[in-house]
Structures are given as C-alpha cells and as structure tokens.
Amino acid sequence: xxxxxxxxxxxxxxIGDIAPxxxxxxxxxxxxxxxxxxxxxxVMFSHxxxxxxxxxxxxxxxxxxxxxxDVLNTELLGLSIDSVHAHLGWVQNVRQNxxxxxxxxxxxxxxxxxxxxxxxxxxxxxETAAVRAVFFIDPKKKIRLIMYYxxxxxxxxxxxxxxxxxxxxxxxxxVAMPLDWKKGDKVIVxxxxxxxxxxxxxxxxxxxxxxxxxxxxxxN
Numbered sequence: 001x002x003x004x005x006x007x008x009x010x011x012x013x014x015i016g017d018i019a020p021x022x023x024x025x026x027x028x029x030x031x032x033x034x035x036x037x038x039x040x041x042x043v044m045f046s047h048x049x050x051x052x053x054x055x056x057x058x059x060x061x062x063x064x065x066x067x068x069x070d071v072l073n074t075e076l077l078g079l080s081i082d083s084v085h086a087h088l089g090w091v092q093n094v095r096q097n098x099x100x101x102x103x104x105x106x107x108x109x110x111x112x113x114x115x116x117x118x119x120x121x122x123x124x125x126x127e128t129a130a131v132r133a134v135f136f137i138d139p140k141k142k143i144r145l146i147m148y149y150x151x152x153x154x155x156x157x158x159x160x161x162x163x164x165x166x167x168x169x170x171x172x173x174x175v176a177m178p179l180d181w182k183k184g185d186k187v188i189v190x191x192x193x194x195x196x197x198x199x200x201x202x203x204x205x206x207x208x209x210x211x212x213x214x215x216x217x218x219x220n
Contacts, residue, residue: 011119012118012119012120012133012146012148013117013118013119013135013143013146014143014146015143015144015145015146016142016143016144017142017143018140018141018142018143019033019042019044019135019137019141019142019143020033020117020118021033021034022113022114022117024107024108024109024113024114025084025107025108026077026084026105026106026107026108027084027087027088027091027102027105027106027108028104028105029105031077031105031107033141034141036075036077037075037077038139039073039139040073040074040075040139041072041073041074041075041136041137041138041139041164041168042074042075042076042077042135042136042137043069043074043075043076043077043134043135043136043137043160043164044077044078044079044118044134044135044137045058045062045076045077045078045079045132045133045134045135045155046078046079046080046115046118046120046130046131046132046133047059047078047079047080047130047132048080048129048130048131048132048151049080049081049082049129050080050082050086050087050089050090051086051089051090051093054151054152054153054154055080056090056094057154058132058154058155059078059094059102059106060094060098060100060102061155061157062076062078062102062104062157063100063101063102063103063104064100065157065161066103066104068161069161069164072161072164072165072168073168074164075104076104076105077104077105077106077107078102078104078105078106078107079106079107079109079114079115079120079130080106080107080109080129080130081109081110081112081115081121081129081130082108082109082110083108083110084108086108087106087108090102091106109130115130118133118135119133120133129151131148131149131150131151132148132149132150132151132153132154132155133146133147133148133149134146134147134148134155134160136163136164136167138167138171144167145163145167147160147163162181162182165182165183166181169183169187169219170187173187173219174190175187175188175189175190175217175219176188176189176190178216184220186208186216186217186218186219187216187217187218187219188214188215188216189207189215189216189217191212191213191214191215192212192213198212201215
C-alpha cells in the first residue's frame with residue numbers, strides 16, 4: 001500500500017498471484033469473486049466511467065463478442081467507479097440507442113475497494129477513475145495475464161481474445177506461443193533440458209526446426 005496525493009493505492013497484483021478476493025454489488029446482483037464463475041476463466045476489465053465515449057465503444061465490443069468468450073468458457077466482469085444505478089442507466093441508454101446489450105455483470109465500485117485491490121486506481125492518471133485494466137483469471141483463480149491502458153486509448157478486442165485462447169491452448173498442450181500466434185498456427189515445443197533430449201530433438205524429423213532450441217509443431 002502506498003499513498004499518492006493523499007489517496008491510498010494498492011500495488012497491482014502480479015501474474016501468478018491468486019486474484020484478490022472481494023464481494024461487490026453488480027448489475028447482476030452481489031458476487032464474491034472466489035465463488036463467481038466456478039470452473040471457468042474470467043476476464044475482468046475496468047473502465048474509467050459510465051456514459052463516456054471510449055468506454056461505450058469498449059463495453060459494446062465486449063457485449064457484441066461475448067459469444068466468443070462463451071465458447072472459450074470465459075465469463076466477463078466489468079468495473080468502474082460508478083453506482084449500480086449509473087451502470088443500469090448506461091446499459092439501458094446504449095441498448096436504446098444502438099441495440100447492444102451489456103449482458104454481463106458490471107461492478108459498482110463506488111467505494112473504490114476493488115479498484116484499489118487491483119491497482120486500477122492510479123492517481124497520476126486520475127484520482128477518481130479506474131484506468132483500463134484487463135485481468136485474465138483462470139479457473140483456479142490465478143492471475144495469468146494483465147493488460148493496462150491509459151484513459152485515452154481503447155483496448156484491442158482481437159488481442160484480448162487471441163491472448164485468452166493462447167493461454168488456454170498453452171495449458172492444454174504444454175507448449176509456448178510464438179509472436180503473433182493465432183489459432184491454427186504452429187506452436188513452440190519446450191527446448192531440450194538434457195543431452196538425451198537434445199539428441200532426440202536433433203533426430204526428430206516431425207518438427208519444424210530453426211535450430212535445436214527453437215522448434216515448432218502443428219496441433220492439427
């Protein structure tokens with residue numbers, strides 16, 4: 001915990017940490033993170049404020065592409081430092097004007113408790129608005145990936161989905177992902193750790209080998 005401009009701010013959790021637990025009011029009722037989305041991944045994302053232009057494009061993007069998150073066994077969880085009444089009004093406003101419905105819970109973090117726990121409140125950027133953070137949380141409630149954006153730059157939905165699928169594919173097949181990996185691309189197999197593994201790698205003709213330490217294979 002540190003104090004900036006007389007505001008107490010928690011340091012952000014790190015990759016590999018268990019996601020800090022909390023209870024909160026949302027647009028879909030009260031939730032407790034440790035009980036939320038059992039056996040599913042969670043993409044938790046903060047936005048600076050309701051009824052703002054960039055946030056509206058982002059939340060609409062999550063809503064429109066929610067079926068893709070559903071396929072990846074992932075629940076969406078939004079947050080801003082606004083009341084639940086403001087959230088509901090915004091959801092309805094966007095639905096009336098665009099037909100897009102934010103059908104996922106949005107945390108009403110009016111007391112900033114969740115924002116502070118997750119380092120979303122960064123006073124040098126804003127003392128009253130959460131920055132654009134994204135936390136990828138696996139079914140064991142472990143934080144696996146973190147993205148942070150400033151107030152004036154919207155996120156990339158393609159990258160969020162790509163990163164989520166990469167994490168899940170890596171877990172399933174025990175492989176690593178190269179630059180710009182997307183579904184269907186070859187993956188990187190772990191480098192040898194012993195001389196026996198090195199010799200086996202050199203003799204393996206099923207792999208695409210740049211060299212013994214960098215080899216790729218297809219999952220198809």
